Every structure is written in structure tokens, then in C-alpha cells.
Amino acid sequence: MFRNLKITCDQATTICDKNQYSEASIKDKIKLYIHLVACRICVKYTKQNTTLSNLYKGHAQYCKDLKHCLSEKDKEDLKVLLKKNKE
Amino acid sequence: MIEEKHALTPNEWIDNYADYLYNFTISRVNNSDLAKDLVQETFLAGLKSVKNFQGKATERTWLVSILKRKIIDHYRKINSKKGQAEVRMDFYDDGENKGSWPEERVPQNWDNSSEKQIEREELRNQLEACIDTLPEKYAMVFRMKTVQEFETEEICKELGITSSNLWVMIHRARTQLRKCMEDNWFNN
Numbered sequence: 001m002f003r004n005l006k007i008t009c010d011q012a013t014t015i016c017d018k019n020q021y022s023e024a025s026i027k028d029k030i031k032l033y034i035h036l037v038a039c040r041i042c043v044k045y046t047k048q049n050t051t052l053s054n055l056y057k058g059h060a061q062y063c064k065d066l067k068h069c070l071s072e073k074d075k076e077d078l079k080v081l082l083k084k085n086k087e
Numbered sequence: 088m089i090e091e092k093h094a095l096t097p098n099e100w101i102d103n104y105a106d107y108l109y110n111f112t113i114s115r116v117n118n119s120d121l122a123k124d125l126v127q128e129t130f131l132a133g134l135k136s137v138k139n140f141q142g143k144a145t146e147r148t149w150l151v152s153i154l155k156r157k158i159i160d161h162y163r164k165i166n167s168k169k170g171q172a173e174v175r176m177d178f179y180d181d182g183e184n185k186g187s188w189p190e191e192r193v194p195q196n197w198d199n200s201s202e203k204q205i206e207r208e209e210l211r212n213q214l215e216a217c218i219d220t221l222p223e224k225y226a227m228v229f230r231m232k233t234v235q236e237f238e239t240e241e242i243c244k245e246l247g248i249t250s251s252n253l254w255v256m257i258h259r260a261r262t263q264l265r266k267c268m269e270d271n272w273f274n275n
Binding site for chain 2: 007008009010011013014017018020021023041044045048049051052055056059060062063064067068069070074075078079081082085086
């Protein structure tokens with residue numbers, strides 16, 4: 001039974017990453033926690049992953065607040081191009 | 088009930104939608120020149136398809152659907168480029184150590200004071216620089232999921248990939264980003 005719950009570090013960190021978005025299944029989480037009991041490296045990865053997720057969230061907010069616009073010249077060039085292609 | 092039919096006004100496209108489409112695109116491709124090209128291609132494709140517009144969707148929705156196809160085409164192009172997606176090995180991929188950490192990739196201890204400095208421009212710049220080192224397809228999926236916070240289903244639909252593909256890409260992106268941030272920020 002427990003053989004099915006044994007996973008590699010690669011699989012454990014994949015689940016850990018998925019869990020950062022709250023999208024890991026309960027079965028996956030159980031596998032991850034069992035792995036973490038025996039793997040100190042992945043424990044460290046998991047802890048650092050949370051730090052990184054907070055950093056990414058801060059960055060996401062910053063990016064959302066940014067509004068990108070085309071320059072007036074770019075818009076004029078596009079208008080000329082569209083006009084040419086309509087003819 | 089009579090359904091309202093929408094009309095197309097190509098003469099007003101640039102003024103009404105250019106910025107919206109550009110903003111939509113740059114959040115996905117993070118490259119200003121490429122975003123401009125894709126927006127331009129969208130308007131040109133829209134002009135060619137004017138006859139096919141049935142008026143069921145709004146003009147903006149219709150243009151966005153064309154743009155999404157252009158972005159998918161771009162994604163597929165970069166996905167098939169040989170040698171472009173150089174992927175560093177984060178775990179042993181065969182032998183008795185398959186799935187384990189190679190020594191040089193094992194997470195190191197971090198200076199935790201960096202955690203308090205998220206607002207700093209320097210940190211944002213380093214993070215952006217690290218994202219830019221990712222293979223383009225990983226960077227795109229990572230940005231959509233983590234920075235733009237799209238739903239998994241939406242990304243899969245938009246890029247034509249399965250959720251398994253998506254999570255593998257997210258995992259590889261995050262593992263490489265972690266290493267890049269460790270080398271250039273946390274332990275620098």
C-alpha cells in the first residue's frame with residue numbers, strides 16, 4: 001500500500017509547486033508529506049518555495065498595476081498600414 | 088427575442104482597441120516588439136476576415152479571439168524551435184538516482200533578510216532577469232499562471248496544452264528560477 005505513496009524528489013517538488021497554487025490533490029499532498037518526513041532537502045525546497053511564492057505574488061501585483069500603451073507614432077503607423085490594406 | 092447584432096468599424100480599431108490588444112499581448116509574451124507585431128497581424132487578419140464576422144460577439148471580443156490564435160501560433164512556433172529550449176537538468180533523469188537531486192542543484196541556505204525586500208526595484212529587476220533566462224515557452228506559461236494569475240484551464244485552452252504539460256512546465260520553470268534567484272540574489 002505504502003509503495004504507491006513513495007515518490008522521488010522530482011515528483012515531490014512538482015507536487016510542492018502545484019500546491020503553491022492550491023491545486024494539488026489530497027492524494028498528492030499525502031505523498032508529499034510522507035516524502036518530506038524522510039527528505040530534508042525537499043523540506044528546504046518547500047520552505048524556500050513559499051518564500052518565492054510570496055515574492056512572485058508581490059511581482060504579480062506590481063505587473064497588474066502597470067498599463068502598457070502603444071506610442072502615438074506606432075498607432076499612426078498602424079493606421080497607415082490598415083488604410084493601405086483596405087484599398 | 089431579437090439579438091443585437093454588432094457591427095465592425097475598422098476605421099476606429101486603432102483608437103479603440105490598439106492599447107487594449109497591446110496590453111493583452113505584452114502580458115503574455117513580455118516583448119514589446121513581438122507584441123506590436125502580433126497586434127499588427129491581428130488587425131490585418133481582422134481586415135481580411137471582415138466578411139466572416141457574424142455580429143454575435145462584440146468587435147473587441149472578435150479581435151481578441153483573432154489575437155489569441157496569433158499568440159497560440161507564436162507559442163507553437165517557439166515550442167518547435169530546435170535547440171531553443173535548452174533545459175538544464177534539475178534532477179537525475181535515469182539510473183538508480185532517477186528523480187533525486189544532483190549535488191550541484193541541491194537547495195542552499197538563504198539569507199532570509201531578502202524576504203523583506205520584495206518592494207525593492209533591484210529585486211524585481213533580478214526576478215525579471217531570471218524569468219528571461221527561462222526557455223521562452225516556460226517563461227510564457229509561468230507568467231500566465233503566476234504573474235497574470237490565469238486559471239489552469241484557461242491557459243491550457245488558450246495554448247492548446249494538457250494540464251499535465253502545464254504542471255511539468257511550471258515545475259521546470261520554478262526549479263530553474265529558484266536556482267537563478269539563489270545564485271544571483273539570495274546568496275549573492
